[in-house]
Amino acid sequence: MIVQSSGRMAQPVAGFRFAAVASGIRKDGRIDTALAFAERPATAAGVVTRNRVKAAPILIASERLRGGELSAVLVNSGCANACTGEPGLTAARQATAAVAKELGVPEARVVPASTGVIGELLPAEKIAAHAPELVRALSATGADDFARAICTTDRWPKVAEAVIETPRGAARVLGIGKGAGMIHPDVGPPQATMLVFLFTDAKVSERELSGALVPAADRTFNAVSVDGDTSTNDFVLALASGASGVEVPADALRASLEKVCGELARSMVRDGEGAEHVVEILVRGLATEADARQIAKTIATSLLVKTALFGREANWGRLLAAAGRAGVAFDPNVASVSVAGIEIVRGGVSLGAEVEAEAQRRMQAESFTVELGLGSGAARFAYLTSDLGHGYVDVNAGYRS
């Protein structure tokens, strides 16, 4: 069902057009302002960061999402417009108003999204000055420009696609995301600097779209971590144009959103600042999924675990120590640990240096699983994490400079 973007062009989705221009927000002159436009008002659903500190565009988007229908999303990189008070809200309104005017749609049907440095005010006048150029550039094949314009520390743009086949025809889903740092999303209704935009030409109601998006985001974006830091600007928005005329079953919609979101989430972790590996932390044997998730999250965010992964060390002691501080009861004496398919701990004790050495050889792989069995319960949960090394320090010790 899924075709991951790897250099090939994103396929058009009926009813949507895309564009990107350089408005001069980024100092390096790269394209920094992206627009997605639904030719007719699209059914909309979104989830935003649960961080108590929410950026101005998040506050405005949340308000405008209540209408259930949107015509456009205006995204900028280079400035988060977070912690900018009332002037930040005004700037976000001015930028969306300028674009809405060019598009000939009500301002309330254009939502803003921003990513970049916190504390800097959005230069609305730069976006307003480039609004005519931006709208003229709109094209059914502009999604790749859109994807590049919203990148910040990303090493590559993130696009994933799905096709939902039904007896009455096919509908497409296109997902565009960005994010490589400050990645530990916690998004939920009614509420990324993960930004994700999902476009489908399926014919769905707001309720169906929201009902598919919320669990899909929770099982994908809310189950990945690069650095444990949740952004003030995280935002996942789904827009359905209905232009295919194809009604899709709720479970197919949810499955396709979860697959597209899952691909984008994995791409963000793989692009984790300075990261060399994507590691799935699979915790099983607990009584409840919430318990399994809590332990998986604690391991996935442990600095000692992440530096050991960078060092390609099958340091299972750090895995169990992190599990032990998650606040969930389990018996360490029954614990098993497998790394990259090699069981290295059984009954809470090491199976020896030989199997550890073999596991460490397999940890050279770009992607592998670390599995902890912590009991006989039926519940399990998987978190995606990255290793953490010198690259992360380089990116983050001097990001603003």
Place this chain on the structure above:
Amino acid sequence: MIVQSSGRMAQPVAGFRFAAVASGIRKDGRIDTALAFAERPATAAGVVTRNRVKAAPILIASERLRGGELSAVLVNSGCANACTGEPGLTAARQATAAVAKELGVPEARVVPASTGVIGELLPAEKIAAHAPELVRALSATGADDFARAICTTDRWPKVAEAVIETPRGAARVLGIGKGAGMIHPDVGPPQATMLVFLFTDAKVSERELSGALVPAADRTFNAVSVDGDTSTNDFVLALASGASGVEVPADALRASLEKVCGELARSMVRDGEGAEHVVEILVRGLATEADARQIAKTIATSLLVKTALFGREANWGRLLAAAGRAGVAFDPNVASVSVAGIEIVRGGVSLGAEVEAEAQRRMQAESFTVELGLGSGAARFAYLTSDLGHGYVDVNAGYRS
């Protein structure tokens, strides 16, 4: 009251003798086995890690602490004896039994403590073979050897002292600690690889000693973080010989323990693996101390905050973003932020590039405070944290190798 050790010898504490030898547990041949001996059974109180995964020595020490009286503590570096199952318990018992026999005291009055790599079994036979040498080396002036022997990744041994003056005479408190990584202690009754040993010649009951130790540990060790990872082996033990014959008031005892523990905790953070700064994160204006503590802890453990501190960036956006994900309600629009004494944010917005530049100049200091005002409540809490840079990655990506 406090004299921090800075190269000068630790002063003797009446009733205690100390020794350290090289038993060959460490591969580099350094002294690795330390013994503290109370000439008469000492009143004892301890707090151990609340990690669900507890090392064998922690389990045995917890059991033996119930007696309320101890004669000795046997500490090794180079091996944590954690996640070693039943053989680990047996090894810890064998090592303490061998030393107890040499000392001529019951085995149940000797507690073990270990620090080093998790998953390696304590080589009890090496300790047993060196027990006669260890006991022969006991001396009233041996505390500095003890302090050096228990170090692992520490750059310096950690010793702090206090004198409690009373109208009836003076009592001494000597604290010896170790720890530079896997430092985010969570110790409590009846339960660090922080290890701390406190020796006093004051005459106190077990209840008084425990009543002073628990809050002192909670306000010092439980309020510091190097990497957010809580060890399986954290242990704080207080022993009172009574040999000064001086009874001390409860508040003076508590104050002296808190001062000594505070000095040791700060020394651990200053020695944080690869760290260049000790930063106090002071959060004020909340309704409850628990709320203030939760936010201070979230900031103190944020990777983005810690890498910004390494980069000497007054990146207040990361501070507020971390505060916002702590799960505590506050109004970002009233937030103020001061860094190293310079107010850089008021009413949730920046006071400009000039004050930020001045704050950044002051961030060159080895030690400074980051203060967040998040409301008008009376509660506050301070956490100590370190910056995180390349040194941390170097130490932890290859610790076992």
